[in-house]
Amino acid sequence: MEQFLIFGVVGLSTAAIYAIVGSGLVLTYTTTGVFNFAHGAAGMLSAFAYWQLSVGWGWPVPLALAAVLLVLAPAFGLLVEKVVLRPVQNLGEAERLVMTVALLSGLIAAARWIWDPNLPRPLTTFFTEREPLHLGPVTVTWHQALTMIVAVLVALALWFLLNRTRIGAEMRATVDDRALVGLTGADPVRANRVAWVLGTQLAAIGGILIAPTVALDAAQLSLLIVSAYTAAIFGRLRSLPLTFLGAVVVGCLESYLTGYLPQNQYLPGLRLAAPALLLFLALLLFPHGRLRGRDRRLRPVPTPTMRGSVVFAGVIVLFAVVLATVLDEVDAISYGPMFALGVVALSFVPLSGFAGQISLCQLSIAGVGAVVWGQLAPDGQPWALVAAFAVSALVGALIAVPALRLSGVYLALATAAFAVVLDRWIFTLPSFELFGVRIAVFNQSSVEMAGPDFFGFRLEEPAELMVFSALCLALGSLGVAALRLSRFGRRLIALRDSEAAYATLGGSLLAARVLVFALSAGIAGVGGALYGMQLQSVTAEQFNFVAGLPIFLIAVIGGLGAVGNGLFVGTAYLGPIHLLNAVAPWTHNIVQLLPALAGLGFARHPEGIVPGMRHSWEPLARSRVALSALLGGFAVLWLLRIGDVVGNAVLLLGTAVLALALRTWAQAKEATATEPEVPVEWWGVRRPWRKEDEEVLSRGIAGG
Amino acid sequence: MSALLELRGVRASYGGITALHGVDLSVSAGQVVALLGPNGAGKTTTLKVAAGVHPADSGRLLLGGRDVSGANPRDLARAGVCLIPEGRGVFPNLSVRDNLLMMTFTGRGREEIEEIAFARFPVLAERASQAAGTMSGGEQQMLALARGLATDPAVLLLDELSMGLAPLVVAELYEQVAEIARQGVAVLVVEQFAAAVLDIADHAAVLVRGRVERRGDPDAGLRAELSDLYLGSAR
Numbered sequence: 019m020e021q022f023l024i025f026g027v028v029g030l031s032t033a034a035i036y037a038i039v040g041s042g043l044v045l046t047y048t049t050t051g052v053f054n055f056a057h058g059a060a061g062m063l064s065a066f067a068y069w070q071l072s073v074g075w076g077w078p079v080p081l082a083l084a085a086v087l088l089v090l091a092p093a094f095g096l097l098v099e100k101v102v103l104r105p106v107q108n109l110g111e112a113e114r115l116v117m118t119v120a121l122l123s124g125l126i127a128a129a130r131w132i133w134d135p136n137l138p139r140p141l142t143t144f145f146t147e148r149e150p151l152h153l154g155p156v157t158v159t160w161h162q163a164l165t166m167i168v169a170v171l172v173a174l175a176l177w178f179l180l181n182r183t184r185i186g187a188e189m190r191a192t193v194d195d196r197a198l199v200g201l202t203g204a205d206p207v208r209a210n211r212v213a214w215v216l217g218t219q220l221a222a223i224g225g226i227l228i229a230p231t232v233a234l235d236a237a238q239l240s241l242l243i244v245s246a247y248t249a250a251i252f253g254r255l256r257s258l259p260l261t262f263l264g265a266v267v268v269g270c271l272e273s274y275l276t277g278y279l280p281q282n283q284y285l286p287g288l289r290l291a292a293p294a295l296l297l298f299l300a301l302l303l304f305p306h307g308r309l310r311g312r313d314r315r316l317r318p319v320p321t322p323t324m325r326g327s328v329v330f331a332g333v334i335v336l337f338a339v340v341l342a343t344v345l346d347e348v349d350a351i352s353y354g355p356m357f358a359l360g361v362v363a364l365s366f367v368p369l370s371g372f373a374g375q376i377s378l379c380q381l382s383i384a385g386v387g388a389v390v391w392g393q394l395a396p397d398g399q400p401w402a403l404v405a406a407f408a409v410s411a412l413v414g415a416l417i418a419v420p421a422l423r424l425s426g427v428y429l430a431l432a433t434a435a436f437a438v439v440l441d442r443w444i445f446t447l448p449s450f451e452l453f454g455v456r457i458a459v460f461n462q463s464s465v466e467m468a469g470p471d472f473f474g475f476r477l478e479e480p481a482e483l484m485v486f487s488a489l490c491l492a493l494g495s496l497g498v499a500a501l502r503l504s505r506f507g508r509r510l511i512a513l514r515d516s517e518a519a520y521a522t523l524g525g526s527l528l529a530a531r532v533l534v535f536a537l538s539a540g541i542a543g544v545g546g547a548l549y550g551m552q553l554q555s556v557t558a559e560q561f562n563f564v565a566g567l568p569i570f571l572i573a574v575i576g577g578l579g580a581v582g583n584g585l586f587v588g589t590a591y592l593g594p595i596h597l598l599n600a601v602a603p604w605t606h607n608i609v610q611l612l613p614a615l616a617g618l619g620f621a622r623h624p625e626g627i628v629p630g631m632r633h634s635w636e637p638l639a640r641s642r643v644a645l646s647a648l649l650g651g652f653a654v655l656w657l658l659r660i661g662d663v664v665g666n667a668v669l670l671l672g673t674a675v676l677a678l679a680l681r682t683w684a685q686a687k688e689a690t691a692t693e694p695e696v697p698v699e700w701w702g703v704r705r706p707w708r709k710e711d712e713e714v715l716s717r718g719i720a721g722g
Numbered sequence: 723m724s725a726l727l728e729l730r731g732v733r734a735s736y737g738g739i740t741a742l743h744g745v746d747l748s749v750s751a752g753q754v755v756a757l758l759g760p761n762g763a764g765k766t767t768t769l770k771v772a773a774g775v776h777p778a779d780s781g782r783l784l785l786g787g788r789d790v791s792g793a794n795p796r797d798l799a800r801a802g803v804c805l806i807p808e809g810r811g812v813f814p815n816l817s818v819r820d821n822l823l824m825m826t827f828t829g830r831g832r833e834e835i836e837e838i839a840f841a842r843f844p845v846l847a848e849r850a851s852q853a854a855g856t857m858s859g860g861e862q863q864m865l866a867l868a869r870g871l872a873t874d875p876a877v878l879l880l881d882e883l884s885m886g887l888a889p890l891v892v893a894e895l896y897e898q899v900a901e902i903a904r905q906g907v908a909v910l911v912v913e914q915f916a917a918a919v920l921d922i923a924d925h926a927a928v929l930v931r932g933r934v935e936r937r938g939d940p941d942a943g944l945r946a947e948l949s950d951l952y953l954g955s956a957r
Contacts, residue, residue, distance in 0.1 A: 187820045187824055188824065191813045191820070194815050197795075201804075202824050202825060203800045205796060
């Protein structure tokens with residue numbers, strides 16, 4: 019009994035922190051309609067800033083607290099509102115989600131850059147020197163008491179603000195109908211600013227209170243938010259009292275699991291993963307209100323042509339072959355995973371691009387694929403690649419079935435929770451036996467991966483594996499293009515456009531969702547296996563949730579619906595990082611920020627970059643003269659490189675200059691060749707009626 | 723009688739499509755002007771320009787003789803322009819009481835607003851703590867109209883008050899509109915359901931394809947012409 023009480027106190031004091039952070043989340047969601055994935059990261063940054071001021075620079079504690087809570091946190095909140103969220107205010111929910119994911123990824127990278135993660139940064143609890151309170155058998159430290167008092171005060175103050183003041187009504191009204199707020203003479207921008215300032219301050223309080231009890235680590239502190247998310251989901255992202263109840267459930271669960279979970283090697287991970295598991299369950303069990311501030315402006319999914327896709331697939335393979343011939347061994351290792359990660363990124367295209375389902379766990383599923391390959395193909399049996407596809411697809415289907423009723427933010431959250439469960443528990447498991455089969459996950463450290471063996475011909479060298487991955491990426495891209503053109507592809511887009519309409523037309527939501535989840539998970543699994551082979555030895559960290567965020571961001575920037583996204587993500591993710599590192603090694607830390615920064619710039623190109631690239635390069639691909647000139651010029655440069663007459667830089671720059679020049683030429687030629695614009699009403703009269711006119715007209719009419 | 727709200731030669735467009743080709747309109751204090759016309763004629767756009775929600779490409783907007791062209795909706799609202807937009811002009815997730823609280827930004831205090839609104843629409847008092855979105859369409863429209871009533875505006879702009887409502891409810895709401903006008907408010911009403919508004923209007927203007935094609939008293943002659951104007955055979 020005594021032990022029960024002691025763990026209860028610990029649980030309640032953690033619960034208090036989750037409640038503070040969770041209520042900040044509810045506040046920003048109910049008043050701005052943005053589900054802030056970076057909420058925990060803001061708390062993490064505040065904890066680091068507090069450490070820097072109080073310990074690093076030796077400021078007195080009250081001064082450091084005031085500086086963080088009253089100056090830095092509000093300033094950061096205002097900055098986020100202005101720079102990050104104002105530009106996407108009028109875009110859809112998915113775009114706003116991407117912005118906060120970019121912020122999360124960026125803040126973690128920034129904190130690691132500013133504060134070297136290898137140095138320990140101890141923070142003392144508040145009132146350490148004071149004698150703890152003794153309440154019967156239970157001892158409560160002053161830090162714990164303070165935490166609980168702060169939580170109660172926050173709860174009361176927030177409730178009063180939202181329900182009893184005019185600014186509270188203004189904030190809630192802004193989510194309901196922003197334009198109408200302006201018509202009443204109130205100020206929606208002010209309402210949003212207040213919400214962001216308060217939300218960031220709450221995150222900061224939570225971060226500073228929890229930092230002394232855990233290690234000051236950027237990713238870990240940011241992900242403590244998972245528990246706060248769970249609490250907020252208990253409150254259905256709306257109710258503060260239920261959020262507090264949820265926080266108590268999560269806090270006590272964690273604490274009692276620490277106390278009562280049997281000690282063996284399989285279960286400690288379960289305790290760490292418990293909040294994420296609970297989040298997953300809470301998402302499934304609680305009914306969700308209609309998402310707020312939801313304005314769906316769907317973008318058309320680009321239609322590839324089969325001929326263009328074949329050319330594109332050829333380009334991928336050619337690119338890999340050229341890279342394989344010109345890169346030395348070290349560079350081949352650096353750039354090699356490009357195509358394997360491209361396959362992982364390609365898995366976003368059917369799932370998020372066509373079917374509109376946001377998943378944040380694709381890299382984690384890729385990890386499953388890698389584990390399967392490591393387990394089944396110690397000697398590189400090629401059939402294990404099929405097994406990697408199958409097992410990953412099964413995992414994908416397993417996520418899809420319970421997640422059937424989730425969409426948007428909730429689905430993103432559920433997949434994030436799933437990724438965290440894998441990270442903290444499944445991937446850390448020692449080897450175990452299931453139905454008589456010995457399964458080793460990551461062996462708690464690293465797993466060796468063999469290259470595939472085709473009838474005695476073993477692919478071992480990084481360059482060989484790179485070409486093999488590129489071949490897989492080319493085939494995958496072709497397959498996804500075929501899918502887009504197929505009946506099933508059209509069905510998925512119909513599903514994205516309106517689930518209700520899809521169901522009324524007789525489509526089966528369950529079947530379509532499970533299939534697309536399985537398919538995309540399968541692709542990700544193969545990508546993971548290829549990535550593993552390329553790296554030769556993999557650890558669980560390479561497949562964790564945080565590592566997956568940049569890939570998701572770049573995929574979004576590329577344009578989720580574009581088939582060419584696989585190659586784009588692979589190149590854009592690894593290319594700049596290694597190139598910059600080679601040219602200027604001091605940029606090592608900054609380049610980690612690039613995906614996040616690019617993600618934040620995404621508001622300017624919400625349709626993605628790849629469709630635009632396709633548009634600008636198509637004239638070159640259509641022009642026989644330009645294409646043969648490019649291939650010829652490139653062949654010359656390549657031969658010069660093979661003969662060691664010129665270096666890689668000349669090859670790269672020369673090709674780039676040649677390609678850009680020819681592109682401009684082809685565009686100019688095509689522009690003069692096309693006839694002058696004929697007004698719509700004269701189509702079929704002044705010029706003959708074309709097959710594509712009908713679609714153009716239909717789209718124009720449908721678009722209003 | 724001097725005009726309280728005046729639009730002079732207003733042109734407005736959406737992207738490349740011009741919606742208004744120089745619209746002139748004026749509404750005096752205490753006057754109800756009905757703005758009629760077929761779908762896509764530019765009626766709602768005219769109201770949006772008058773409330774500052776949509777920018778005019780050219781032309782002027784005058785409020786009490788002062789040029790307020792280009793002012794933002796918030797400042798116009800504070801200067802006494804009250805637009806009740808198409809659909810339900812209420813915050814669906816806020817309670818009736820919070821919706822009324824949102825009407826205090828234009829000057830009047832909370833108690834006064836509640837008093838006026840509840841006196842005129844007693845049903846709102848019964849539903850005070852209910853979320854506005856869960857009320858019936860007519861009740862929501864009453865709540866929206868309460869803003870025009872309780873905030874003491876100089877100009878009231880009404881967009882399709884009748885949308886989706888039963889004819890009896892519409893008649894009842896327009897009686898309230900007439901009452902508001904009697905207190906000296908300039909009222910501009912956009913309506914497709916012409917019969918409902920012509921009973922209370924002092925003046926009518928018919929907008930066709932972004933131009934005022936006909937204006938005058940809402941007499942039998944205008945009513946007879948309406949169908950021709952709507953169907954476009956007058957041109």
